[in-house]
Amino acid sequence: MTITIYHNPKCGTSRNTLEMIRKSGIEPQIIEYLKTPPSREELLELIAQMGIPVRDLIRQKGTPYDELGLSNDKWTDDQLVDFMMEHPILINRPIVVSDKGALLCRPSEKVMVLLPTEIGSFTKEDGEIVNSGTTDA
Structure with missing residues (x-):
């Protein structure tokens, strides 16, 4: 199985997700999306794979969301994608893609449905314990 994570190493949720993937025995392809943002086509494909509205991503x-006026519903999906292309920090993370699908893994335990095996219990950085098989994505 191959797994790709769109990762921000400064984000605790992203770090937890990466460690859960590794605990499953997979070393994922790690894309630090702030250094190497997805192309517009890749971003649109990820959104389609996740089956979520553009705004949900x-x-x-910690972003220029407010200063750009993005809370206003006047923006089209194309314009919202333009903003994410111009300011990759606006792309929510972590996004994980595996043979089982693609998800925005917030909270991090959502990744468990994309893994090849159950990982048992996992202790997040904040001390919260999660168990595979007990989460819904």
């Missing part, structure tokens, strides 16, 4: 916290 936009991150608000």
Whole structure:
């Protein structure tokens, strides 16, 4: 099985997700999307694979979301994608793609449905314990 994670190493959720993937025995392809953003076509494909509205992929916290006025519903999906292309920090993370599908893994335990095997229990950086088989994505 191959797994790709669109990762921000400064994000605890992204780090937890990466460690859960590794605990399953897979070393994923890691794309630090702030250094190597997806192309517009790749971003649109990820959104389609996840089956989510474009707006659901936009991150608000720690981004220029407010200064760009993105809370206003006037923006089209194409315009929202343009903003994410211009400001990759607006792309919410982590996005994980495996043979089983693609998900925005917030919270990090959502990744468990994309893994080849159950990982048992996992302790997140904040001390929260999660168990595979007990989460819905």
